[in-house]
Amino acid sequence: MPKLFSGAEIVFKCLEDQDVSHIFGYPGGAVLPIYDELKNHNSVKHILVRHEQGAGHAAEGYARSTGKPGVVLVTSGPGATNVVTALTDAYMDSVPLVCISGQVPTHLIGTDAFQECDTTGITRPCTKHNWLVKDINDLAEVMHKAFEVATTGRPGPVLVDIPKDIQFQKTLYKKFKRKSKSNGASHNNFSQDNIDELVHLMSKATKPIFYTGGGVINSGPKASELLRELVYTTGFPITTTLQGLGSFPGDDNQFLGMLGMHGTYEANNAMYECDLMINIGARFDDRITGKIDEFSPKSKKVHIDIDPSSINKNVKVDLAIVGDVKSVITSTLKTLKKSKANFIKSNKQKTSKWWEKIQKWRSKRSLDYIGSEETIKPQYAIERLYELTKDKDTFITTEVGQHQMWAAQHYKFNKPNRWMTSGGLGTMGYGLPAAVGVQIAHPQKLVIDIAGEASVLMTMQEMSTAVQYSLPIKIFILNNEYMGMVRQWQELLHDKNYSESYTAALPDFVQMAEAYGCVGIRAKTPEELDDKIIEMLNTDRPVIFDCLVDKQENCFPMIPSGKPHNQMILGPKDKKENKITGKGRTLV
Amino acid sequence: MPKPKSAYSVAGRKEKLDTHIIVVWVDNEAGVLARVVGLFSGRGYNIESLAVAEIDQKLNISRITIVTTGTPQVVDQIKLQLKKLVPVHKVADFKREDKNVIFKEMALFKFVGTNGKIDKAINACKKYNAVILDTTNRSKVVQITALRREIDKMANNLKKYGLISISRTGAVAMTRGEKVFK
Numbered sequence: 001m002p003k004l005f006s007g008a009e010i011v012f013k014c015l016e017d018q019d020v021s022h023i024f025g026y027p028g029g030a031v032l033p034i035y036d037e038l039k040n041h042n043s044v045k046h047i048l049v050r051h052e053q054g055a056g057h058a059a060e061g062y063a064r065s066t067g068k069p070g071v072v073l074v075t076s077g078p079g080a081t082n083v084v085t086a087l088t089d090a091y092m093d094s095v096p097l098v099c100i101s102g103q104v105p106t107h108l109i110g111t112d113a114f115q116e117c118d119t120t121g122i123t124r125p126c127t128k129h130n131w132l133v134k135d136i137n138d139l140a141e142v143m144h145k146a147f148e149v150a151t152t153g154r155p156g157p158v159l160v161d162i163p164k165d166i167q168f169q170k171t172l173y174k175k176f177k178r179k180s181k182s183n184g185a186s187h188n189n190f191s192q193d194n195i196d197e198l199v200h201l202m203s204k205a206t207k208p209i210f211y212t213g214g215g216v217i218n219s220g221p222k223a224s225e226l227l228r229e230l231v232y233t234t235g236f237p238i239t240t241t242l243q244g245l246g247s248f249p250g251d252d253n254q255f256l257g258m259l260g261m262h263g264t265y266e267a268n269n270a271m272y273e274c275d276l277m278i279n280i281g282a283r284f285d286d287r288i289t290g291k292i293d294e295f296s297p298k299s300k301k302v303h304i305d306i307d308p309s310s311i312n313k314n315v316k317v318d319l320a321i322v323g324d325v326k327s328v329i330t331s332t333l334k335t336l337k338k339s340k341a342n343f344i345k346s347n348k349q350k351t352s353k354w355w356e357k358i359q360k361w362r363s364k365r366s367l368d369y370i371g372s373e374e375t376i377k378p379q380y381a382i383e384r385l386y387e388l389t390k391d392k393d394t395f396i397t398t399e400v401g402q403h404q405m406w407a408a409q410h411y412k413f414n415k416p417n418r419w420m421t422s423g424g425l426g427t428m429g430y431g432l433p434a435a436v437g438v439q440i441a442h443p444q445k446l447v448i449d450i451a452g453e454a455s456v457l458m459t460m461q462e463m464s465t466a467v468q469y470s471l472p473i474k475i476f477i478l479n480n481e482y483m484g485m486v487r488q489w490q491e492l493l494h495d496k497n498y499s500e501s502y503t504a505a506l507p508d509f510v511q512m513a514e515a516y517g518c519v520g521i522r523a524k525t526p527e528e529l530d531d532k533i534i535e536m537l538n539t540d541r542p543v544i545f546d547c548l549v550d551k552q553e554n555c556f557p558m559i560p561s562g563k564p565h566n567q568m569i570l571g572p573k574d575k576k577e578n579k580i581t582g583k584g585r586t587l588v
Numbered sequence: 589m590p591k592p593k594s595a596y597s598v599a600g601r602k603e604k605l606d607t608h609i610i611v612v613w614v615d616n617e618a619g620v621l622a623r624v625v626g627l628f629s630g631r632g633y634n635i636e637s638l639a640v641a642e643i644d645q646k647l648n649i650s651r652i653t654i655v656t657t658g659t660p661q662v663v664d665q666i667k668l669q670l671k672k673l674v675p676v677h678k679v680a681d682f683k684r685e686d687k688n689v690i691f692k693e694m695a696l697f698k699f700v701g702t703n704g705k706i707d708k709a710i711n712a713c714k715k716y717n718a719v720i721l722d723t724t725n726r727s728k729v730v731q732i733t734a735l736r737r738e739i740d741k742m743a744n745n746l747k748k749y750g751l752i753s754i755s756r757t758g759a760v761a762m763t764r765g766e767k768v769f770k
Binding site (some may be wrong): 120124125128129132149307308309311313316378552 | 593618619622623626658661664668671672674690
C-alpha cells in the first residue's frame with residue numbers, strides 16, 4: 001500500500017518541492033502539528049521571530065533580495081491578524097509571499113472558538129488569493145497553486161489557512177511536477193505592432209525620458225541588465241521610482257535620480273517637460289504624479305506593465321504594452337537594432353537640446369543641504385555611510401519617513417535587489433525585520449537598516465531574532481527624537497504645531513543594544529562619524545548605531561501637495577517661498 | 589499664484605457616468621461572491637443590482653450579473669480587476685443601451701384587497717408576462733419579468749390596487765442571436 005502522509009507532512013513535502021529553504025514563523029496552538037513535523041525536514045530551516053508582523057517583513061526582505069517567494073508560518077487568530085500588515089505591505093509593493101496559517105479544527109469553525117478568526121475573510125483584500133483548506137485531499141494542490149499565484153504575473157502575497165484537524169489527517173502525496181518555467185511569458189500580451197510603435201515614438205522624440213519602477217526588479221536581474229542596454233542604446237535620460245532604485249546605476253550620467261514627491265529637481269522637471277514618457281514597470285502612484293491633471297501635459301505616454309489593471313488606472317496612456325519587462329525590452333532592443341541600427345547617432349542631435357536643459361536643472365543641485373560642523377546632518381550621515389560601504393555589495397533596508405527619503409536620495413544603488421523599502425503601504429517598522437530576512441538569505445553580505453528612532457521602535461523586538469541566529473545586521477538610526485516626516489508636515493502645513501510628533505522618554509539605544517546582547521554605538525558629532533561607522537562595519541555582530549542628527553532638518557526637495565512637478569520647494573537655499581495653502585493642506 | 593488644487597483627489601472635470609451590466613463567470617466555491625463584492629466595495633465601485641446562481645453543475649460554474657455605474661475609466665478598471673481574481677474565468681461587459689443584449693429582472697407582487705382592485709392590477713401587469721402564482725379570496729401573488737425601470741414604475745403605480753409586498757431579483761443578461769460570449 002502506498003504511504004499516507006499527514007497534512008503537516010504534506011505541507012513540508014510541498015515546501016521541499018518548491019525549493020523553500022527558510023520559513024519565518026511563530027508557533028501556536030493551531031499550527032503545532034506542523035511545528036512538530038519540522039524536525040524531520042532538514043532542508044527547511046525555521047527562523048523564529050518575536051512577532052508575526054516581523055515574520056512577514058522578514059519574508060519580504062528575503063523575497064526582495066533573492067527574487068524567491070518568502071514563506072511565513074503563523075498560528076490562528078492573533079497570529080494571523082498580526083501578519084496582516086505585512087501581507088498588505090507585500091500586496092502594495094508586489095512582493096511574493098506565501099503565508100501558511102493554522103486554523104481551529106473544521107468542526108469548531110464558526111463557533112468563536114479559542115484563537116479563532118475569519119482569517120480568509122480578513123486577508124481577502126490584502127492577498128492575491130487565499131484558501132481555507134477543508135479537505136486533506138486538496139492540500140497539496142492548494143499549496144502548489146499558492147506558490148504559482150504568488151510568483152507569476154505581478155507577484156504578491158497569498159495565504160493558505162489550514163485547520164488543525166486537516167494537519168493531522170492522512171492522504172496520498174503525488175510528486176509535484178513543475179511546469180516548465182514560463183518566466184512571465186504567459187502574461188505577455190503584446191504584439192510586434194506595439195513594439196514597432198514604441199520604436200517609432202522613440203525615434204521621433206526630442207525630449208524623451210524613461211520612468212522605471214519596481215517591475216524591472218521583479219522581472220529578475222536580467223531585466224535590469226537589458227534596461228541598461230536599452231538606456232545606453234537610446235541615450236535617453238532615465239529616472240526611477242523609489243522601488244526602482246538599483247535597476248539602473250545610481251552614479252551613471254544618464255540617471256537623473258529618483259522622481260516624485262522627494263525626487264530630484266531634474267527628474268521631476270524632465271517628467272513635466274518631456275514629449276515622450278516611457279514607463280517601464282511603474283504604476284503612476286500619487287507620490288509620483290503629484291497633481292494629476294497637470295501631470296506631464298505635453299508628452300506621449302507609453303506604459304509597459306505585466307498587470308493590465310495598472311494601465312489607465314491613474315493616468316491615461318497613448319500606448320500600452322502588457323507584458324513582462326524582460327520580454328518587452330528584449331523585443332524592443334531587437335527591433336531597434338534591426339530597424340534603426342544607427343539610433344544613437346541619429347538621436348544624439350535630436351536630444352542634445354534636451355540634455356542641455358537637463359544639465360541646467362541639474363545645476364540647481366537640488367539634493368544639496370547646508371552642512372554643519374557641530375551637528376550631524378542626516379544627509380551627511382547617509383553620504384558617509386554610502387562612501388564607506390559602496391565598495392562592498394551592500395544591502396539596504398529602511399523604515400518609513402525622512403530617513404527613508406534621505407537614503408533614497410543620497411545612497412546610490414548599482415544593482416537590483418539591494419534596496420528593500422516599504423513604498424506603497426509606508427509601513428514604519430518594516431526595515432529591521434526586513435534586514436533579518438535579507439541577512440538570512442545573504443549571510444556573508446553587509447546588511448544595513450537605515451532607520452528612524454520612531455519607526456525602529458515599532459519592531460525593535462526582532463533584534464532578539466538577529467541575536468539568536470547571529471545575524472550581523474546593522475541598524476543605523478538617524479535619531480532626531482521626532483517623527484521627522486510628521487514634524488516636517490506639521491511645520492509646513494500646520495503652523496508648526498508639533499502635535500504628538502516628539503517622542504519623549506526615548507530609550508538609550510546603546511544600552512538597549514547591550515540588553516539585547518548586541519553592540520551599541522553612538523555618534524554625536526560629524527567629526528567622529530566616520531570612525532564610528534567604520535567601527536560598526538568592523539563589528540561582526542548585530543549593531544544598533546545611534547546617530548544623533550540635527551532635529552530640525554527637513555527633507556527637500558519636495559513637491560508640495562496640490563502642485564505639479566514643475567513647482568518644487570528646493571529647501572533652505574531656495575528663495576521662493578512656495579507655501580502650501582488652501583485645499584492642498586487637506587492632503588497627505 | 590495659481591489657486592492650489594488637490595493633487596490627489598480626482599480631477600475637477602467630472603466625466604459622464606454610464607450604466608453597465610457586467611457578467612462574470614466564476615468557479616462556484618466558498619467565498620467567491622465575497623471576493624467579487626469585496627472588490628467593488630474595497631475600490632469604491634457601485635453595485636446597483638446583483639444576481640448570482642450556479643449555471644453548470646458539472647463544471648461548477650456560477651454566473652454573476654452586476655449592474656453598475658461608472659466613468660469609462662472606472663468600468664475598464666472593474667473589468668480588469670475582476671479578471672485578476674483567481675476563480676474568475678471570464679468577464680463580459682454590456683452597456684445598458686446595447687440593443688443586442690436582453691436584460692430582464694423578475695419581480696413578485698402581492699396584492700391584498702377586493703377582487704375588483706386586484707383584477708385591475710393583474711390587467712396592468714399583463715404586458716410583462718404576468719403569471720399568477722397564488723390566489724386566495726382576498727389576495728394574489730403575481731410574477732412579472734421586465735426591465736428595471738418598468739418594474740419601478742409598476743411598483744409605484746400599483747400601490748393603489750392593493751400592492752403590499754414586493755420581492756425582486758437583480759438583472760440577468762443574455763446576448764441576442766447565435767453568438768455566445770467567449
